[in-house]
Amino acid sequence: MNEIILFEKFFWFGFAALGFGILFNAPPRTLFAIWLGGAIGGILKIILLYYNKDAIVLASFTGAIAVGILSIPIAHYRHVPPMIFAIPSVIPLIPGVFAYRTTLGFIKLTGAIGADYNTILAETMNNGLKTLFILMSLAVGVAIPMHVMRKESAKNIRLIKK
Amino acid sequence: MESSNTTEVKDLGSLLLDVGIMLLSSGASCSRIRLTITRIASAFNYHCYTTIGPKSVSLTLNKEDDNSLFNGMRSINQQGVNLKLISGISRLSWDVVIKNLSIQQIKTELNRLSALPHYPRLIILFLVSLSGASFCYLFGGNAIEMLITFGATFIGLFVRQEAVKKNFNQYFCVYFGALAASLFAGAFIKAGLPIDLEHAFATCVLFLIPGVPLINSFTDLIDGNIQNGMVRGINGLMIAFSIALGLVTAMHIYNFK
Numbered sequence: 001m002n003e004i005i006l007f008e009k010f011f012w013f014g015f016a017a018l019g020f021g022i023l024f025n026a027p028p029r030t031l032f033a034i035w036l037g038g039a040i041g042g043i044l045k046i047i048l049l050y051y052n053k054d055a056i057v058l059a060s061f062t063g064a065i066a067v068g069i070l071s072i073p074i075a076h077y078r079h080v081p082p083m084i085f086a087i088p089s090v091i092p093l094i095p096g097v098f099a100y101r102t103t104l105g106f107i108k109l110t111g112a113i114g115a116d117y118n119t120i121l122a123e124t125m126n127n128g129l130k131t132l133f134i135l136m137s138l139a140v141g142v143a144i145p146m147h148v149m150r151k152e153s154a155k156n157i158r159l160i161k162k
Numbered sequence: 163m164e165s166s167n168t169t170e171v172k173d174l175g176s177l178l179l180d181v182g183i184m185l186l187s188s189g190a191s192c193s194r195i196r197l198t199i200t201r202i203a204s205a206f207n208y209h210c211y212t213t214i215g216p217k218s219v220s221l222t223l224n225k226e227d228d229n230s231l232f233n234g235m236r237s238i239n240q241q242g243v244n245l246k247l248i249s250g251i252s253r254l255s256w257d258v259v260i261k262n263l264s265i266q267q268i269k270t271e272l273n274r275l276s277a278l279p280h281y282p283r284l285i286i287l288f289l290v291s292l293s294g295a296s297f298c299y300l301f302g303g304n305a306i307e308m309l310i311t312f313g314a315t316f317i318g319l320f321v322r323q324e325a326v327k328k329n330f331n332q333y334f335c336v337y338f339g340a341l342a343a344s345l346f347a348g349a350f351i352k353a354g355l356p357i358d359l360e361h362a363f364a365t366c367v368l369f370l371i372p373g374v375p376l377i378n379s380f381t382d383l384i385d386g387n388i389q390n391g392m393v394r395g396i397n398g399l400m401i402a403f404s405i406a407l408g409l410v411t412a413m414h415i416y417n418f419k
Contacts, residue, residue, distance in 0.1 A: 008299075009299075009300060013296070015292050015293055015295075015296040016300065018292075018293065019289045019290045019291075019292055019293020019294070019296070019369070020290075020293060020373065021245075022281050022285065022289045022290065023243075023289075023290050023369070024189075024244070024374065025244045025246045025247075026245040026246065026249075027245065027246050027249050027250075030245075030249075042300070079249075080252065080253075081194065081248060081249060083191070083194070083248070083381075084249045087245070087373065087377055088245075090373075090377070091371070091373045092296075092297070092300065094368075096297060096365055096368045096371065097301045097361075097364050099402070100364040100367075100409075101364075103406040103409060107413075135376055135380075136380060139376065139379070139381060139384075142377065142381075143380070143381050143384055
């Protein structure tokens with residue numbers, strides 16, 4: 001894998017997250033954390049995809065879990081609820097192109113039934129299900145660390161036992 | 163003694179309703195709203211029972227040792243994600259527990275929090291456009307496509323902000339934003355640039371994706387707030403549908419196949 005391209009992607013994943021942090025009016029003291037979180041989650045997905053091209057759902061899920069775990073120390077360090085950091089940071093993992101292709105497929109499916117109708121149907125189904133499952137895995141991945149710890153507030157969670 | 167208790171419970175009740183409504187309208191999940199309200203109420207030694215609807219919060223407050231009781235409900239007027247408000251209220255609720263703030267102090271702090279400014283408009287436009295360009299790169303676009311996406315996102319977000327200012331229905335605002343962005347990006351394809359611009363066209367509407375409603379929807383579903391989760395999920399789907407409609411309109415105008 002080309003390290004320079006990997007570094008470039010790291011960089012841009014961060015900016016994709018940062019833009020949404022600004023759009024959602026995140027507190028200024030969390031912006032750098034959001035940039036870093038988006039970059040780490042994204043790059044984890046890219047690395048996993050490099051080893052297994054088909055496991056896009058699993059790769060996105062791993063990225064989201066990483067963001068979810070990171071959100072707890074950042075909640076301590078920056079005194080914010082974990083979701084403030086987690087929501088903008090997982091947004092770069094959202095499957096935009098799959099969603100676009102699904103929409104495009106649906107539009108084509110409303111046309112006349114031609115020779116390639118079955119191919120389009122299969123592709124649309126494939127893209128649509130990928131979109132749905134990636135979205136679900138992002139939401140679950142972010143929420144998992146809080147649920148595993150079985151605490152209602154991140155303030156009571158210590159990752160390292162004292 | 164009796165009357166002072168009645169005023170206290172009334173003040174606290176309306177304060178907690180304010181907190182709940184502010185959190186709900188700025189995009190907090192149900193469990194967070196309930197947690198914050200209960201935390202503040204228990205700092206004043208009250209038992210608090212809340213029901214959180216899709217667009218309303220209602221609660222009952224009572225004390226065990228006397229019969230001061232409060233029932234109230236309030237509904238939402240405007241929605242817009244505001245993480246600064248959520249984190250501010252979360253900090254405030256801890257301050258109430260640790261520093262024993264009075265009801266008046268909490269009120270002043272809430273007013274200060276709700277008056278906090280958003281980022282300057284130009285910074286929002288610029289950074290969101292930059293994030294659109296990053297999406298374009300990450301999905302495989304080249305430098306020219308990134309520039310086109312930057313411009314399209316800038317114009318789309320501007321149109322959407324103007325539509326929100328003019329009090330259009332929220333789905334119309336999204337539709338206008340998607341239409342403006344995809345018309346801008348499509349113009350370059352129509353002009354016949356000698357490169358494939360699929361990525362620019364696909365990523366120029368990504369700034370509109372309903373990330374917060376969809377993630378909150380699943381958070382609520384996992385916590386067992388099925389009704390709210392379903393409402394938020396359908397809201398997210400409606401937004402996604404509006405985006406798709408904007409894209410389709412642009413594609414039909416330019417007659418793309």
